[in-house]
Amino acid sequence: MNIDDFIKRAKEKAEEYKYRASFFESSNPMNTACIKVAKDHEQLAEWLEKSKEYQQLEKQGKLIKIPLEAYCIVDFEVRKGFVLEETYHMSRKPLLVVRYDDNTLKSHSGYLGISVFLTESEAEAKLKELRGRENESSN
Structure with missing residues (x-):
């Protein structure tokens, strides 16, 4: 079909x-x-x-994919970048490829809202939550 x-x-x-x-x-x-x-x-x-x-x-070559601005949690800090592509691994989870201002590329496994966010405030809130969990586990 x-x-x-x-x-x-x-x-x-x-x-x-x-x-x-x-x-x-x-x-x-x-x-x-x-x-x-x-x-x-x-x-x-x-x-x-x-x-x-x-x-x-x-x-026809008339469709242009524009990178999506995103905020990512990398090494316990929020970094602004652009999602260049989304692919899938064998686990069927999305793999987002992000380019940062310093031209470094990083792959983020998981869904939007896990380590990649559309707004800085969402990323900061998630980072705060992660830091809270880290503090709880060290006590």
């Missing part, structure tokens, strides 16, 4: 569940459930269409 087949299938399922909902009165929980499933399939089709659009732009 290609992406067009998946988009078509999601749209067909949305219509199918709208039709099923029509068998029940609007106050019936089955009506509500069918309408929700229909909306979910419509949303899926929309996301797939957007993904297809991005794939086409990338093939």
Whole structure:
């Protein structure tokens, strides 16, 4: 199956569940459930269409990936950097490659919010939490 087949299938399922909902009165929980499933399939089709659009732009060389500014915890300090790429290891956890102002690169394993943050205040709060745990374990 290609992406067009998946988009078509999601749209067909949305219509199918709208039709099923029509068998029940609007106050019936089955009506509500069918309408929700229909909306979910419509949303899926929309996301797939957007993904297809991005794939086409990338093939045409018109999609530019801009580095994401991030704040990272490195050696118990917060450093500002730019996320250059996200890959996955065999463990299926994301591996974020970050470039810092001094042009050093570092890989951060884990999810956004573990060691990489979108705001400095979030990173500082996490660092404070980590330092609190470190102090507790040394007592």
